């Protein structure tokens with residue numbers, strides 16, 4: 001691992017100023033469970049690491065604000081997963097965290113860092129002799145003609161088919177959550193759905209954030225639709241594994257006929273970014289939520305999927321995942 005300078009600010013302004021001063025080549029570090037991994041692998045080699053874990057006030061989970069739940073960027077995955085408001089009002093968010101990583105990692109890792117975790121594509125994380133446009137822009141994509149069982153069927157390009165691996169962002173996308181950031185240019189808010197970029201011709205640009213932008217909190221609207229929600233994750237083994245397919249869904253049903261008045265469907269494990277299936281959601285509106293209707297919506301969610309040589313199974317598996325998630329959410333309504 002390359003030598004690096006280590007700085008530890010105690011306030012947001014100080015952190016942002018330090019980041020500005022040490023550009024390019026500086027990185028924020030929170031739990032370190034992604035960044036140190038990538039430094040050890042040689043994928044990332046920051047000259048300066050700015051430890052943000054001592055900044056006051058960014059660990060809170062605050063339900064006192066009107067109409068929204070505020071989650072500080074330094075809140076731990078395990079704390080958010082077991083927060084009583086999250087459990088009651090956003091079960092899919094809690095499940096997306098419980099089903100991620102391991103208890104040890106969840107006790108260390110923060111939600112801000114979780115949003116910005118990088119792909120698990122073996123060519124990205126592997127030896128530099130493999131072509132990877134994300135790691136070395138312009139070098140090519142070894143996954144396109146190589147081992148691509150875990151790769152994306154939605155949102156890929158000729159330059160990259162790496163999956164966005166996180167679980168929580170998928171649930172947050174379904175709930176229309178927002179991210180608040182601070183940089184030397186001031187504060188701004190953006191929807192989680194717009195945080196991650198599709199790879200296009202520039203896969204090394206993974207989010208719309210500037211390199212000196214600090215995530216300070218996540219805000220989740222308390223619209224009520226989250227109560228009947230579920231996060232269904234299918235993986236090679238039942239714990240400590242990334243998703244092959246996953247779905248965060250939420251429904252609001254009305255009357256004896258269980259007609260759908262609101263539906264949210266977001267996909268994980270199958271796309272280059274957290275993937276909202278808006279057409280599939282619309283197809284459910286006004287209908288009773290039967291298994292047949294759920295399956296039809298699930299099929300729509302995968303319309304336009306482009307399977308690679310080894311990952312065609314993700315389309316069929318993804319359709320089952322969405323269907324089951326919708327039926328589970330219905331049981332909770």
Ligand SMILES: Cc1cc2nc3c(=O)[nH]c(=O)nc-3n(C[C@H](O)[C@H](O)[C@H](O)COP(=O)(O)OP(=O)(O)OC[C@H]3O[C@@H](n4cnc5c(N)ncnc54)[C@H](O)[C@@H]3O)c2cc1C
Nearest residue numbers: 030031032033034035100101110112113114116166167215
């Ligand atoms: C073995 C293993 C299994 C895992 N399994 C899963 C899984 O199944 N599902 C899943 O979702 N995740 C999984 N993860 C990923 C894990 O959840 C992330 O590593 C973790 O959430 C990252 O949080 P952190 O605080 O450690 O981030 P760090 O490693 O500290 O930071 C990650 C990135 O975010 C940046 N960053 C951190 N905080 C901020 C901030 N506030 N503002 C701006 N930039 C910031 C850093 O500069 C860095 O680039 C797994 C990880 C491991 C090692």
